[in-house]
Amino acid sequence: MNGAGSVRALLAAATLVAGLAPWWLAREEGAKSFPGFLMENGTTGAATGAFFRTVQVNTGSIHAKSHSATLAELPDGTLVAAWYAGSGEGAADVAIYLSRRGADGAWSEPVAVMTRERVQADLRRNVISLGNPSLLADDSGRLGLLFVSIAAGRWSGSSMNLAWSEDGGLTWGAARKLTMNPLANLSALPRNPPARLVGGGWAVPVYEEFLGKFPETLWLQPRGKDHSAAVSRVEGGVYVLQSALVPLAVDRAVSFFRDFRPARWMSASWSDDAGRTWTKPAVTGLPNRDSGLCAIRLPDGAILSAFNDLSPGKRENLRLALSEDEGRTWRTIATLEEEAGSEFSYPYLIRTADGTIRMVYSARQTKILFAEFNEAWVYEQAEAAR
Template identity: 30%
Template sequence: MHAASLVELRDGRLRAVWFSGSREGAGDVTIQSAVTDATGLRWGAESTLFDRQALQQGLWRYVKKIGNPVIARAPDGSLNLWMVNVSLGGWAGSSITWARSTDEGASWSAPRRLVTSPFLNISTLVKGTPVIFENGETGLPVYHEFVAKFGEVLRISPQGQVVDKVRIPGSRTSLQPVVLVSGPQKAQVYMRSGNATALMASSTTDAGKTWLPAHASAWPNPDSALAGTMTNSGTQWLALNPAPRNRETLALLQTATGGSFDGVTPWIVESSANPQARTSMGDYERLLTQELKARGASDGEAQAYVASARRQLCGGQSCSQEFSYPYLLQSRDGYLHLLYTWHRTRIKHVRLDPLQTLEAAQAAPGHVSSGK
């Protein structure tokens, strides 16, 4: 389970999507979804939205692997779902497929390719939250991994066609941009560092027509994804891994609209007891088993999840704990919702009140979703 995103439904419930399978890039990976109850704290049973076969039939082309689903509401009220898919090679050969739902995600249109280049139309991936322009176009943050890594923002028409794209200059080793809109003409973008150095940043003062050259912020980045959102009270937030070398700590940062995150005191969402040291295999298995069973997993489910985490995060007799790939959303009731990957086996949901100070903020009990 990995790379979750989130949208609020018309009735106030939340719908999450993520990819799930035996491992990232495997042939059995599917795009999954689940919906909360009216309280927003309990998740219903998950369902499969798309698998490789469904994409192949809709696109009339071979699909080797799929991942990184991003769901968002379009200006016309429908839901859009963008997904990364690969026909040949690795993720650098990706293209983006999208589908639309007019019934809050209960059913979806046939998948279609997003044409981002008139030539090969490859090496475009999606991860960040879309933004909406005043003319009804969607700004979709995307990134490239072929030869060089860089971020850009696509402008997509209401009909789903790419009408323009603007590259963020100076981002030759950056990927997975997150856009924070601070005014009619102003926005900031933050990006993952592809060479594990620093969180990269840029800004625009002309509504995304041009961006300043990307530069390193004061925050380290261990080559890991981040998330961001603007709240209706005028604050902006980032969720990220703040350590320079691993993903064993997940934190939230808060600042004023258009402000800098440099020097902000982080609020720790979840962390290993000692992020500087790997955990022994035995301690790791006990730790995961205890939390999984506390969240309602059966003995068999806990064993399967621990085996999956061990396969992906352990080597020799030690393991790395991982809290990664966050996604942030503010719902209409004002709460912030954070989704993130928990040990590469589950998706965890945390709800918090952004009007509280970070030091005093009390997260609602996290939910670890059921599934593969």
């Protein structure tokens, strides 16, 4: 081998090492990539008297559109709700609004925490509108806000951003862009509550709707002062999206999907390896008209789902259903809303530390409604529906 050949051989070897070095250095993080779901049973609310109440969060709203609400509980019990509102979907005046409910039980005046102008300044790029917020709360009181900004067109031109608040949502740090797609980072939206992970971090149900329409999981895991972000596929294709992720055990979970095949039944996938892989979506016995749904696990292992039933109109009702076999079969137990010509959509359920089930949803995509009830009420309804 001559001198030039030796240099080339040396450089080739160095290149191979340079290629593999980042992979090798990530081995420790890689070993923790699917750490398992944090199972939070909390207090059971079943022993107390049954109750159900509902209230409007965005009273006095002047917006023609208020939709896609999200909810989180801070360590001190304060509830935080966020949604997007403006003159219309994709409009320039759409902002992410936030309201808090403290010890007095009243929702605060909604405040625009993310506006198009602010996000544009944070990201230093063009933003034509905002949408789909999702809140992340941890034990330290730190609150995260995932939301989308649209660069062009409609939802298919959206991409995901993340901002943090250290004071329960009163003030927010600069938003940063998450890269989730190689094609100009287009089309990634969050929907439904994140699942907390062992060791900190979240598994956030997200979806894409550009050429394909499919559900994914955004894995946010602690790295320094922020979180690393990576996305894994739940299912490809063009027939399910907007998964509701329900941990069943540390390493097991079920995801329910908004399914827009002609049959219009809710479908579900199961994972036995902490969300790394999922079974092929199977149709369940729950009628769902291609609309957003949500689900949570109750302490006894039953799963409660809020969904739009298969009514002839659009989203004219909002019902609750219960499954006692990990989502395979369902029984409708209650109707929360029903009005011909109206619309009730995008339910978002959480179970707070005191065992109460809290839900936000939108009515006619103008009112953000808040409902709270306990397990005693759920089982009372289930008994009555038998």
